[in-house]
Amino acid sequence: MELNVKLNENFGRVAESYLFSDIAKKVKAYSAAHPEKKIIRLGIGDVTLPLAPAVISAMQKATAEMGEKETFRGYAPEYGYAFLREAIRRHYENFGVCLSDDEIYASDGAKCDCGNIVELFGDNEVLIPDPVYPVYLDSNVMSGRRVRLIETGPENGFLPSPDGLDGLDSKGYVIYLCSPNNPTGATFTAEGLKKWVDFARESGSLIIYDSAYEAFIFDDHPRSIFEIEGAKECAVEICSLSKSAGFTGTRCGWTVIPRGISSGGTYLYKMWERRQATKYNGIPYVVQRAAEAALSPEGEAQCRENVKYYLRNAKTIAAMLDEKGIFYTGGSSSPYVWMKCPGGMTSWEFFDFLLDRANVVGTPGAGFGRCGEGYFRLTGFGSAEATAEAVDRISKII
């Protein structure tokens, strides 16, 4: 029935379906038409290695607790159990960042937090790099926000810069940064990130920093924006166990909101607390125990072996591109390899070409923004065998 209620018209301004849903549909259709083909999926950024033994063991124990009256747990604290917030705080200490437990808000993932944090803001101009994870743009457009894209490309290594932005007219921006970047793998140096922090402080802007891939950094690139002096005055950070601990199907992430950040006398952390207390009911107890285990020294060591495995896959892909002389970013500090489509193909042309000719699924760069057109994302999240096989198939046709 046609109702008379008014719907949110901003939904009409985003593409009707989400990038990864589109890809899934295309692959399903191809698969149905060619049931004999063995498709290798290096498309969606989904992990394939099982949860670490320490995580499984903690989850089994927690599940057993939920079955006994004495140890059963009902509603969790809205921002996470103290044991989890403490485990996250300790994780940050690994790379020299000091937080207090109550600045850390646990949740069921970075995607939810990235989408939900939009609710806290008024009518600001929102700066979003291009290309980048589509959730920033879509969630802002769906809320009717004004977005300005910051173009990146091969000339700046796909790293956005505040150069040329007018930061001195007292108009604060909401700025999204993602490092290591999804999809390009481009990773800020401390100097590059410092420029953004300085810009934010000068202009009174807020940085929303997505560090979901920080665990892939094994060198001196910053793993957290809070490694940069002054960041606690102007940045919130959103992180996740999805990629570092294989939690894509288990769901745990967090947002760090430093206490001192305010605007118009209102503290941002208080708004987030109100938002979460009103619209969210916390993470399952069993998942919080699993997350605690993933962040324990034993769990982190196990998870890091998985991360290294994915990095080796990414390097295998990158080595093939080196050999072919094809431009790419990523492939180190990131599970992603962001390659130029060969032969002047568009992103979706190359998607179809790869699917049809090599039975390999990747992600069209255009799905991450206009500047992604002509580029393509491959991931190291497959198995070593499948990745080697995919690289072999691809190298034969490009």
Place this chain on the structure above:
Amino acid sequence: MELNVKLNENFGRVAESYLFSDIAKKVKAYSAAHPEKKIIRLGIGDVTLPLAPAVISAMQKATAEMGEKETFRGYAPEYGYAFLREAIRRHYENFGVCLSDDEIYASDGAKCDCGNIVELFGDNEVLIPDPVYPVYLDSNVMSGRRVRLIETGPENGFLPSPDGLDGLDSKGYVIYLCSPNNPTGATFTAEGLKKWVDFARESGSLIIYDSAYEAFIFDDHPRSIFEIEGAKECAVEICSLSKSAGFTGTRCGWTVIPRGISSGGTYLYKMWERRQATKYNGIPYVVQRAAEAALSPEGEAQCRENVKYYLRNAKTIAAMLDEKGIFYTGGSSSPYVWMKCPGGMTSWEFFDFLLDRANVVGTPGAGFGRCGEGYFRLTGFGSAEATAEAVDRISKII
């Protein structure tokens, strides 16, 4: 640091903290000041019995699967695994409601869905009963929506009615209904609910029906709005395993959006799909398996024993009020007993009185709306022993 970004000013229009957070703080303070007192909590609507054996066993099995490469699961389908959507559809068949699996969108709880669904709408007038679960009001106010409260009271058994609303001016409302109602326990008959469905169809309004407590209905009151003819044209239903299966700390709920509901040619289910695909990443696999088990015939039988246990507690409370001649609603078809505060006390006065004199925690009715002032909510979610003890203590002081 004070930033220049604009914040969402609507947040200033809701109370600074959430009702249950306030209560928790008060109890914590009292407890710290009187460590020797044994406090009985009949306040927050949280379950206390452990998860059913069928649920635990399914969750253990699923956890083991997550630890093996062959059975590991990454990202879940955004709207729930097919096995879960099917299990929910079968649950509805228990009381004669036919849905198709793809009208059912699984999520991590009714609270999240109630809060998030607000995003789909434009500038409608929103009708919300008073008193009711505060999430409807708060999430609409935080989004700047215009809200009209529908007063209820002892004269109409705390059940809202569309009488007196102008439904013929082609202005659609978004209407929240909750049955069995939280906090009053008031439960619609089929006739009462039919009046709302007819009103919605006449006026082109949308009903958002919260059936989170449907499992407490053991008589012929409707357990779903879709038992009412015409409801599929004008209603969405939000439900949860929190109370029926003890999932408050495990997190699983769902929203049913019939395919045919549209406005201005846009289908509501498509907007919800876009919203969830953009801002949500699904429920943990282990929880989906747990939920499937809770909805299996074996699981439902076990869960229903728990529901009966809570209902017996509610009846124990109600019997005491009967004896004292104090007005109340609920106590059957609901874990809640909604009582008139004795001696003309306000809700918070009675809260303090009960906490101080009986060391019993309840929920002040005023926290659920202006019409809740002078009333008080007690729950059957405690243990039988604690409930009997609380009833004994209360009966001595009122």
